[in-house]
Amino acid sequence: MSSFVASEVPSMAGRTVVVTGANSGIGSVTAQILAERGARVVLAVRNLEKGRAAATSMVGDTEVRVLDLADLASIRSFAEGLTEPIDVLINNAGLSLPPFSRTADGFELQFGTNHLGHFALTNLLLPRIRRRVVTVASLAHLIGKLDFADLNWERKRYRPTLAYAQSKLANLLFTAELQRRLAAVGSAVIATAAHPGLSATNLMRSESPNLRFRVEKALLDMITQDAGDGALPTLYAATADIPGNSYVGPDGILGIRGGPKLVGRAAKARDASAARQLWEISEKLTGVGFPLKTSMNRPERDN
Template sequence: MATETWTPAPLPDLAGRTAVVTGASSGLGAFTARELARAGARVVLAVRDPAKGKTVAGAIAGDTEVRALDLGDLASVRAFADTWSGTLDILVNNAGIMAVPQGRTADGFELHIGTNHLGHFALTTLLLPHISDRIVTVSSGLARIGRIDLDDLNWEHRRYKPMRAYGQSKLANLLFTLELQRRLTEAGSPVRALSAHPGVAATPLDRHVGGLQAVFTRIGYRFIGQKQPEFGALPTLYAATQDLPGDSYVGPGGRSGERPRVEKRTARDSDTAVARRLWDLSEEMTGARYPR
């Protein structure tokens, strides 16, 4: 399913609606926040560095608020959720890290799985009683190289490989969406869980990529992918505002990524058994549980 050339210009009127965008202090998140605000939404920029977030918010024409959120620290995630009041229409789980050196979050999780998946898992489940419309989780085309090792999610027993760790976390994003939508449907909830990926977009996310991977990334920017964060954010904006069924996975279409389209899932990111086991493990690791 593909669209004609699409830009955020025809976003529906979002007046009276509230959106949270994680990682909105740069790149895709900043553009996503700007466009949602331009369409009339009240946008909360959930960022690790509030000073940077305020700089971005100051350049946005619209109703914005900056709140501190460190997805690598469950205490910060809980504090953000505990202080939320009122309805949250759209949650955009955008923040992420890529190919960083091996390290641990404040809670002892491997940095990629802890930040990209577990932080957003906890945030979403804690905020879910407030969410009225949809959750959009930003994955990556590199989810295709990911493997979920449920016995070693934190890379304690394997040789650490930054891109593989990133791929695992991005595959986890897709399996999280799959299982979340199953639970929402089972509960008869109108809330939808969707995912998106930007394709190849030149953002600060790849600053830790080195070696041959860096060479291939630069080639991708030049020949096979979009270069601008604006194009990379289109699938997220499409997933956040268009009438799509739950568990839709939106990616870029066209040479420059200007035509968002719903993509086919792979067998790996459609594995319902692994998705359920990952969910159970994520609950155990974070202490954040699906509302019952």
């Protein structure tokens, strides 16, 4: 069993970390621990008031900025306003199993937020990122399927669980293709991914929860680990000495609970052709492409 605990996160003094969805759950714990270890942490949140409330409970250097991953205009505004170098970007925010809805730009809400929003954000910030991009995926990728003919659920009947699984499979394919592109241009930045197992967070949320939503959330809450343990794979993926395209998850039975370790992923999450196709479609949908042409991101030597 892995023995990695939060106290083993190395010093982050002098580094800037952006954490999306940092006002609650795993994102809040991640931001808190990194700030305690000396990082300057930017909490990228949809609700400014909730973000500020979360920041007041954290010890260290924090800043709260508005970011709505379901709105490309908000993503662009956030990226334009954050001009300083960024050492680590943690794509943590997401939502799960909401009733059918669309983003401000017309994308299915889960695919648009969990994948396309982070895809656009990462590429817009990439010229200023110096070390690592971490994307939080899920065990749900195991049942995910990319329907390239209807990624945004415009023709088929909406199934929230399958839509979520599709977005989480997309997270892993995005990580793989991002790493391939970074390596191709000689960048020192690496892309990694993590999943929290089953963790009690507010990932499942809805403005108007129906009976099915309430029942599924109640059942999930019965078998999950707390947000502190759920954040450990993200922290490991963000700070450990691991190779690009690593995937970190709990080391317990079925990957549901336990300390973080490098874990495997479904064969479909290793499909290089699908990863490239998804990337190309994502560029067209968001209007944001890979910005690096030559090696631009060289980290300072660690002490």
